[in-house]
Amino acid sequence: MHSSCADVPSTGSLDLEKEDILKEVENLKPHLDPLRILLYGPVGTGKSSFVNSVQRVLLGRNAVTALESSAVSATSASYTLTIKTHKMQKRSGGCHPFVFCDTMGLEAGNAGIQAKDIIKVLKGHILDDYKFNPMSPITSEDSKYKQSPDTCDKIHCVVCIISADSISRMHPSVIEKIRTVQKKASELNIVHIIVLTKVDEACKMVNKDLRKLYHSRKISEKVEQSSHTLGISLNNIYPVKNYHSEITEDTSVDVIILMALRDIINFANDYAMKTYKMKKREGGRHPFAFRDIMGLESDDGGIQAKDIIKVLKGHILDDYKFNPSEPITAGNPKYKQCPDPRDKVHCLVSIVPADAEMDPSVINKMKTVRKKASELQIPQVIVLTKVDKACEIVNKDLRKLYCSRKIREK
Numbered sequence: 573m574h575s576s577c578a579d580v581p582s583t584g585s586l587d588l589e590k591e592d593i594l595k596e597v598e599n600l601k602p603h604l605d606p607l608r609i610l611l612y613g614p615v616g617t618g619k620s621s622f623v624n625s626v627q628r629v630l631l632g633r634n635a636v637t638a639l640e641s642s643a644v645s646a647t648s649a650s651y652t653l654t655i656k657t658h659k660m661q662k663r664s665g666g667c668h669p670f671v672f673c674d675t676m677g678l679e680a681g682n683a684g685i686q687a688k689d690i691i692k693v694l695k696g697h698i699l700d701d702y703k704f705n706p707m708s709p710i711t712s713e714d715s716k717y718k719q720s721p722d723t724c725d726k727i728h729c730v731v732c733i734i735s736a737d738s739i740s741r742m743h744p745s746v747i748e749k750i751r752t753v754q755k756k757a758s759e760l761n762i763v764h765i766i767v768l769t770k771v772d773e774a775c776k777m778v779n780k781d782l783r784k785l786y787h788s789r790k791i792s793e794k795v796e797q798s799s800h801t802l803g804i805s806l807n808n809i810y811p812v813k814n815y816h817s818e819i820t821e822d823t824s825v826d827v828i829i830l831m832a833l834r835d836i837i838n839f840a841n842d843y844a845m846k847t848y849k850m851k852k853r854e855g856g857r858h859p860f861a862f863r864d865i866m867g868l869e870s871d872d873g874g875i876q877a878k879d880i881i882k883v884l885k886g887h888i889l890d891d892y893k894f895n896p897s898e899p900i901t902a903g904n905p906k907y908k909q910c911p912d913p914r915d916k917v918h919c920l921v922s923i924v925p926a927d928a929e930m931d932p933s934v935i936n937k938m939k940t941v942r943k944k945a946s947e948l949q950i951p952q953v954i955v956l957t958k959v960d961k962a963c964e965i966v967n968k969d970l971r972k973l974y975c976s977r978k979i980r981e982k
Contacts, residue, residue: 696721
């Protein structure tokens with residue numbers, strides 16, 4: 573199901589796993605303090621409950637950081653009406669170097685928070701305690717609008733909270749709002765993940781034994797459905813169970829929450845140190861970086877071959893937004909007239925799926941780019957992905973990859 577959470581540890585190792593992750597979180601030394609994590613999602617999915625559950629696990633005792641609506645009093649309207657920043661306390665005193673920004677819930681139609689306001693939050697324009705207006709997004713004249721946000725005001729990881737028992741009933745307009753936010757986060761190079769709550773309500777087997785979470789077919793289906801519906805990759809979806817009515821500690825709940833938290837703060841920290849520079853295990857950075865670009869599409873869609881060639885030559889600066897209808901021009905502020913050798917590409921890597929046939933127009937674009945790379949004497953390689961989907965033998969045993977006739981044909 574989830575690559576980073578392949579299994580919930582057995583009873584004997586749960587406590588060790590919990591202490592290891594707690595120590596990792598406790599010793600976090602981020603590149604920015606605080607790391608700012610946005611929580612948003614449909615009404616009633618457990619955003620505030622997730623904040624309280626994280627704080628409870630970190631403190632080792634019951635704690636109420638964010639006010640929650642009770643199941644009895646909850647209505648279809650959002651309980652949270654303002655943007656609120658929640659600091660996470662440490663057991664040893666003080667606060668962790670990351671915060672959660674809780675927002676008003678998404679609702680169908682014109683109700684709830686607007687996608688435009690969430691995007692303003694991503695960019696750091698909306699200050700704490702601003703009361704969202706479903707009928708009108710914030711304007712630059714508002715006293716809670718920050719014209720020139722600092723890096724610390726901006727969001728470093730986006731977390732959409734979705735309940736596993738309601739993904740199939742989500743209103744199309746709510747889905748559209750989430751996709752709009754996800755697209756903008758992608759443009760800003762901010763990692764967008766899903767925390768899938770209420771897994772115990774979605775599966776009886778998991779309700780009886782949370783350690784079977786990653787063995788549940790029903791939860792696996794919910795993860796796949798969430799990925800397909802919202803356009804989020806499978807390895808960015810984290811099934812969890814929040815604390816709700818429990819008074820005593822449950823180590824299984826703790827570990828699953830901590831697994832998600834560890835990745836969330838690591839994603840945020842990666843963004844803070846600027847994306848695609850590879851970190852070393854012992855600290856510092858490797859002396860190479862990856863440049864990721866818009867994907868190729870058939871006919872006139874996706875990135876143009878002309879723009880890729882400009883990237884090869886070092887003319888296009890970071891954060892340039894590609895236009896499929898028109899390549900970049902020399903007058904664009906993101907165009908560098910005289911690139912240094914360090915701006916240029918030193919190896920061209922083409923990522924190609926082994927399990928799909930490519931459109932002829934996409935092949936032609938790749939050939940155009942590869943021809944120019946050859947003229948520029950840039951080394952080229954192809955990385956063939958999804959080999960497990962292209963061959964059943966490899967899917968069952970990856971060690972047989974280089975013995976597979978099907979993969980060799982690919």
